[in-house]
Amino acid sequence: MRRGYSFYAQLGLTVLLCLFIVVPIVMSALAGVTVNIFKGVSSGLTLRWIFEVWDLYAQSILLSLWLAVACLVVTTLAGVPLAYVLVRRPNRLTRMFEEILTLPVAIPGLALALALLITYGGFGSFRSSWVFILIGHVLFTLPFMVRSVAAVMSAMDMKTLEEGAASLGAGFWHRFLHVIVPNAMPGILAGALMVVTLSIGEFNLTWMLHTPLTKTLPVGLADSYASMRLEIGSAYTLIFFVLIMPLLIAMQMLARPGKKRHTASQLAEDE
Amino acid sequence: MNATEMAQPADQNNQYARNENRASTRIELAGCTKTFPDGTRALLPFDLTINGGETLVLLGPSGCGKTTILRLIAGLEFPDAGGKITFGDDDVTRQSIEKRRVGMVFQSYALFPNMTVAENVAYGLKVQKVERRERDERVRAMLEMMHIDMLADRRIDQLSGGQRQRVALARAIALRPRVLLLDEPLTALDAKLRVRLRSEINGLLRKLGITAIYVTHDQEEAMALGDRIVVMQKGSIAQIGTPREIYRAPVSPFVADFVGASNRLEGRIEQDSLVLGDVKIALDQIGHAISTGGSQHGKGDDGDIPAEVFFRADGLAICDPEQAQLRGRVEAVSYLGEKSRLTVSGIGESPVTLDVDPDYQIAVGDDIHCCFNSERLTVFTRNMDADCREKAV
Known part of the structure; x- marks a missing residue:
């Protein structure tokens, strides 16, 4: 097939657009490993800034990872049963609850944080602990977990599966843990990645809630941009990037449809 | 066909099949009604007895209450106050499905997609904490009996519809249930496979001698499988009888119409x-x-x-004009191979159908003479x- 003028025009435009997005990322990453950004790459490459970031902000980075894990544990423990109830018992009450649950996504993080501060800010030790930020993160990420799990659950005819398990003698918990949860796993995994990614990257809510001792990774990043050399901010970005990229790729792979395609041909030959 | 005659085990080598034989449970529903929370009366008061080892078919159009009866027996629904359900001497009226020891086969199979074929069949045994060695042995026997032993390690999404239904059957009988409940198990399959699985299920039920209740809206399926058929109409029992009784001696126009006297x-x-x-x-x-x-x-x-x-189409035949009782005009001719089916107008208010020899020369528009x-x-x-x-x- 001969490719015409329009093919090359489209290809050109696509490449330009990609460059437009990718070049700043590369520049930023490069800045993080350049000795002196004002002199350019010719000044040489170094890992010094990365170590410096680690020295300055290790606390923030580790806190963020810890928060993400804690947030994941809470949203999974709360979100999976919640999704189950929403799908299994659809009535006015549960639908209303679902709407309320989604509100924190629609409300600006700053407003949500302000509400938390006004209400609980007075409890000194609670206010200054990481749990305070965790609550903000859970409020913000829970709807993503619930939605993701509920989508898978409503596609799998839970009622009949449970009836089948019950006819074989399985009580509620056995059914829930051995039939419902394993079959909802794709939704739980997708939700989990979403929660971790969102929690690590969450800035505006966290920025309001943090104290000097509970700085998270993105808050530290803003701090470094504002008060440190550009190379340090860039190196920080690089670390952030390395942390978040694998999660995003994993999320994409999970979301990719047609994992079971190959079985269709097997079916045909069996019948 | 006589239930006790047919219940003789065909396969003496299968100890699980033999065990089933001894424990066929008689089921009784007395004074049962069912009203749903929204006030709909799904079932009007009825009594029903299913003899031990018998296959009872609940037949009727959708919404007639046949599935509700099945679910009452299963323990997925409970009768209104005053109703009583017994399995043998055991009053199970308020017992939940987990405790009733029933085997269920669903139209949608309800197999667990997260488990292999063998794991699906083993699930109930695991729940009942049957010891590992016996469990494996029983699963193997079940898979062999259903001719799916080569599929043991397959995942459910790698199976065809017919294979899935076999797994569902194996899973339901692995626990040696007191009664086997089948809810339109063949509806999701194509016509040819349906007939094949139907006779397989028939053979299985006879071999096990288990009490079975089978729900369907398909008259042919009901006749092929049932020792007795219960025809349901709008929440009540229209007729109970052997397939022959239902077919030849329907008690009401509804039953006659439903079993094909169209x-x-x-x-x-x-x-x-x-x-x-x-x-x-x-x-x-x-x-x-x-x-x-x-x-x-x-x-x-x-x-x-x-x-x-x-x-039916055999109630009327073409005959000599001299002796003819009726005259009609042919509206349509469908060649069906072993016979031709004519649609004839002018006999009743709506056209009637009758069958003739496929080689009989007749065309649309011809006048014909018929006798009852x-x-x-x-x-x-x-x-x-x-x-x-x-x-x-």
Whole structure:
């Protein structure tokens, strides 16, 4: 097939657009490993800034990872049963609850944080602990977990599966843990990645809630941009990037449809 | 067919099949009704007994309550206060499904997609904490019996519809349930496979000698599988009988129509005869197959009583113009291979169907002469029909 003028025009435009997005990322990453950004790459490459970031902000980075894990544990423990109830018992009450649950996504993080501060800010030790930020993160990420799990659950005819398990003698918990949860796993995994990614990257809510001792990774990043050399901010970005990229790729792979395609041909030959 | 005769184990080598034989459970539902929370009366008061080892088919159109009866027996629904369900001597009325020891096969199979075929079959045994070695042995025997042993390690999404249904059956009987409940298990399959699996299920039920309740809307399936058939209509039992009784002696126009007597004519009873237009047929010539209906329409000793006549395509035949009772015009001819089916107008209000030899030369628009095959007619007097409707509403 001969490719015409329009093919090359489209290809050109696509490449330009990609460059437009990718070049700043590369520049930023490069800045993080350049000795002196004002002199350019010719000044040489170094890992010094990365170590410096680690020295300055290790606390923030580790806190963020810890928060993400804690947030994941809470949203999974709360979100999976919640999704189950929403799908299994659809009535006015549960639908209303679902709407309320989604509100924190629609409300600006700053407003949500302000509400938390006004209400609980007075409890000194609670206010200054990481749990305070965790609550903000859970409020913000829970709807993503619930939605993701509920989508898978409503596609799998839970009622009949449970009836089948019950006819074989399985009580509620056995059914829930051995039939419902394993079959909802794709939704739980997708939700989990979403929660971790969102929690690590969450800035505006966290920025309001943090104290000097509970700085998270993105808050530290803003701090470094504002008060440190550009190379340090860039190196920080690089670390952030390395942390978040694998999660995003994993999320994409999970979301990719047609994992079971190959079985269709097997079916045909069996019948 | 006699249930106890057929229940002899065909396979003496399968100890699990043999065990089933001894423990066939008689099931009784007494004074049961079912009202749903929104106030709908799904089932009107009824009593039903399913003999040990018997296969009972619940037949009826959708929404007639057949699945609700199955779910009452399963323990997925509970009867209204006053109803009682017993398995043998065991009152299970308020027992939940987990405790009832029933095997269930669903239309959608309800297999667990997160487990392999073998794990699905082993699930119930695991729940009952059957020891590992015995469990493996029983799973193997079940898979072998259902001819799916080579699929043991397959995942459910790698199976065809027919294979899935076999796994569902194996899973349901692995626990040696007191009763096997099948809810339209073949509806999701294509026609050819349906017939094949139907005879397989039939063989299995006879071999196990297990009490079984089978729900379907398919008359052929009901006749092929049932020792007895319960025809359901709008939440109540319209008729209980053997397939032969249901087919040859339906007790109401609804049952007649539902089991395939799709031709309907209106007439009246005059003394000892059925009168259809100019045709007069002595009542004692009309199929003895309608004995249950017969005693009823015998009541009208004097005066004319309106009557409804139902018959299948074999209730009417082409005959000599000299002796012909009826004349009609051919509206359509469908060649079906072993026979041709004619649609004929001019006999009743709506066209009737009759079968002729496939080589008989006939075309649309031809006039034909026919005679009733009075043996094959089913007659209901109008009075009786009205009674039936009243009972059903």
